[in-house]
Amino acid sequence: MKKSQSRRGYVPILVGTGKEGMEKIWVTIKAIQHLTIVELLEKYANEHGYQNGLLKLTCDADKFKVILYNISKK
Template sequence: MEEARSRRGYVPVLVGKGKEGMEKIWVTIKAIQHQTIVELLEQSAKEYGYQNGLLKITCDADKFKAILHNIYKK
């Protein structure tokens, strides 16, 4: 069964480097507003411009998950 298209209180974000290595990670709305995540989004926007569709962050997926883990445990 396909993953739910939307989750209440979450935002899907494509994270990774290069088109092949992108992973969809569901991020809480609260975490998406965290300064570190905002900075990563701004960095990606500077590098690739603003685009329609899913939010994209150019960051290693495992590193991003570690950042989220630290945000969630606080």
């Protein structure tokens, strides 16, 4: 599978603090509906407006991965 292809049951999100530091992270549909992720997406939308293309979050990618890990353990 090419990297540009989608993954069934996942949503790509660009996460990072700068254009060069953005990392594409694949998030499960279940995790993207979690309150913590929804709040992060709403915060980004309030700060930057709604945009076309990939979902984006302005936060440290490693911290976001920890959030996903914690969500998956519950």
